[in-house]
Amino acid sequence: MEQERSPYRRSLIQAVLRAMLPHSTERRNFLRAVGAGTAYAAISTLLPLGAIEAIANEKAPLEKKSLTIGFVPITCATPLIMAGPMGFYAKQGLEVALTKTAGWALVRDKMLNKEYDASHMLSPMPLAISMGAGSVAQPMNVATIQNTNGQAITLHLKHKDKRDPKQWKGMTFAVPFDYSMHNFLLRYYVAEHGLDPDRDIQIRVTPPPEMVANLRAGNIDGYLGPDPFNQRAVYDEVGFIHILTKDIWDGHPCCAFGVSDAFVKQNPNTFAALYRAVLDAAAYARKPENRKEIAAAIAQPNYLNQPVPVVEQVLTGRFADGLGKVQNVPSRIDFDPVPWQALGIWILTQMKRWGYVKSDVSYASIADEVFLMTDARKHMKELGITETPLKKIVILGKAFDPSAPDAYVNSFAIKRT
């Protein structure tokens, strides 16, 4: 009987019972009649449960053990980077070479070239690449979201008194890539304040690492960029944090863990191991008490190459804002990994809104194909990670209904459709 009490064995027996007696009332009656213990013992003797268990338990052999994963040196990629030095990949039997990459266009090209097996990507990129927008079409997936929140609008110190976006007419802003949450959030934010992002301000694509240098040189007035470069601008006394993106949309997705469809199909077991490693890392990163340790691990020259205090301020949410105040925002960045389809649909509505896709978009089906929501949730369940339900999407006070994307696009006054 001892064996039958192991939770794994119990769930296996319950599964067998469910198969034999599909109706729950019948099943309950049967158990009540013979007694649960007897029923379990009987089933154990009838079926080679040990063998079934062994099959289910045995980790399938990995198709590919050494992988190359790309990343851009920003805190968005925290789970994927920390999984290297903190041993999350090794735990799954994977040898991962984390390769620092100079910008998003290069990440796209190296993914298309198959130089990278998987990569840190901006969450709109797999959607855009799958649709062939700004790229050759190749099916790409979002396995997990890397981070939520964690971006900010940083302005040059000379704009200290221009806190109202209405005063930003004629200014130049940088975003990391066309197909980025940064671009879409900046456009959304200025448009809500009555500025047309294509006519009233200039938006320029600049790789994140080059943003602070450009801000210092006065090439740009500000940027909606990833951390640590917002905090770095404060630390170097070049700029100040105007607004955290958390205060535009609390819980917005940002970067993603991207893999090509071909890689998933050719290496299902390796992909599953990779999934487990990244989800484990994300779960670890979500705990506030681990954040300082993570900051020290990823700030090294091999990864972010940044001063530890800067990364620490980003991850702990206790930071100097560049205007003389210490702010305490524990939810400044979070690492909720579930790629909810609703998030994908929102991104598609903005691609449509700003004219990045001209044709009609079948929102739900594209988001469904690209965002591997079901897989991520399944793996999380197996790992015993509790998921946070998706918050209602409200952006600057305006709610988004994922079941009516076209109506949402049409509801905006400033758009390119």
Place this chain on the structure above:
Amino acid sequence: MTVPLGARAALVSLLLLLALLAVWHASTARAPQQQQELDEYALLMGKGTQKSDGLPTPAAIGAVIWKHLSNPFYDAGANDKGIGIQLGYSLGRVALGFLAAAAVAIPLGFLIGMSPLMQLALNPYIQVLKPISPLAWMPLALYTIKSSAVSSVFVIFICALWPMLINTAHGVASVKREWLNVARTLEVSRLRTAFRVVLPASAPTILTGMRISMGIAWLVIVAAEMLVGGTGIGYFVWNEWNNLSLENVIFAILVIGVVGMVLDFVFARMQRAVTYIE
């Protein structure tokens, strides 16, 4: 007035260096921060710690140079290697691209130089392709070659090609007619003429082309590696730019300068070896 010119020039060079360092030091030295209680904001802003702001002092650069040169071959992971390893990657790429370019440019240059027809026929292509900035090739290379490592070698190849090609063609075309006529009178075969008469006669011009090409290749590799990343001295500059660490960037600039000078010196010696007096 018995001091030789070389020694006097060295003295002036040294004085210039000292003057430069003095001006540099004077303009970058900052008063030491007064010790005072720092509140939390100041601590978060990194006050009271070593922080890279403004141009570094000569002493700070000296410390960085010592740090890198005392341990040039460390390997702390895929994205953090010593300066010696980075230089090795860059020189390897330059050597590959340069040799490939030489393998194409010198035979092709011979062909063009020996045949007025080919010279006229190929001239328009050369004129169009020559002025293209090598980095403009990069997106196309990445897309077609599908490998960033080969792409950066390709970029070296394509920019090192033209000076060698043009100089070889020019050198071959301007071999003295009398020498060719003598060879013909002696009934030397065409192949033998090419190797025994044309090649030695045009070698100084070809070497000049190679020297120019090498200079360009070394200029280009830094830019290409900043774009493609991963390894190499260009990646080193980019990585330190990320961290806004001007000490390291200045160190890299010095290293790039010194290596470029050494490469040029090697080709200058080779050039001198093949120069002849008529």
